[in-house]
Amino acid sequence: MSNLYSYVNKKVLIMTADSRTLVGNLLSCDQQTNLVLGKATERVIRTPDDDEPSTEVPLGLYLVRGDNVCVVGLVDESLDESINWQEVKGLAIGGTKYL
Numbered sequence: 001m002s003n004l005y006s007y008v009n010k011k012v013l014i015m016t017a018d019s020r021t022l023v024g025n026l027l028s029c030d031q032q033t034n035l036v037l038g039k040a041t042e043r044v045i046r047t048p049d050d051d052e053p054s055t056e057v058p059l060g061l062y063l064v065r066g067d068n069v070c071v072v073g074l075v076d077e078s079l080d081e082s083i084n085w086q087e088v089k090g091l092a093i094g095g096t097k098y099l
Contacts, residue, residue, distance in 0.1 A: 004029045007074060012037075014064055015071040019093045021045065023075060024062060033066030045090045053086040 007026045014022040014035065021044075024037030040062035045054045 004033070004035075004072060007072065011075040011077055011080070013071075013073050013075050014069060015093070016064065016068045017070055018068065022059070022062065022064065023056075023080075024059075026072075027061075030066075033069050033072075035064045035066070035069060035072070037062045037064065043085060045085075045088055047091060048089045050089070054088050056085055 004026070008028065010026060011023065012026045014037070016022065020042055022037065022040055022042055024040030026035060027038045028036040037059075038061055040059040042057045042059055043054070044057060046052050
């Protein structure tokens with residue numbers, strides 16, 4: 001957990017247990033991995049056979065509960081800005097299941 005404190009005030013990408021992809025500025029975190037994002041967006045990536053374009057849904061200030069966090073990573077902002085996310089297609093990432 002202590003590694004996440006170095007991500008505060010930086011742009012991060014979060015993959016959640018229910019297979020959502022969230023991007024935003026990490027404003028705060030705690031020992032339960034609860035995360036607060038500023039200027040958050042959800043990236044909805046469509047499958048290759050879907051005619052609809054992929055989208056980015058603005059969420060604003062957003063709280064992600066720690067038990068729903070699977071992966072947190074820093075975003076290479078220059079690379080991220082060079083990608084047209086509406087043209088990106090991909091296969092769905094399945095959610096996790098607790099047994």
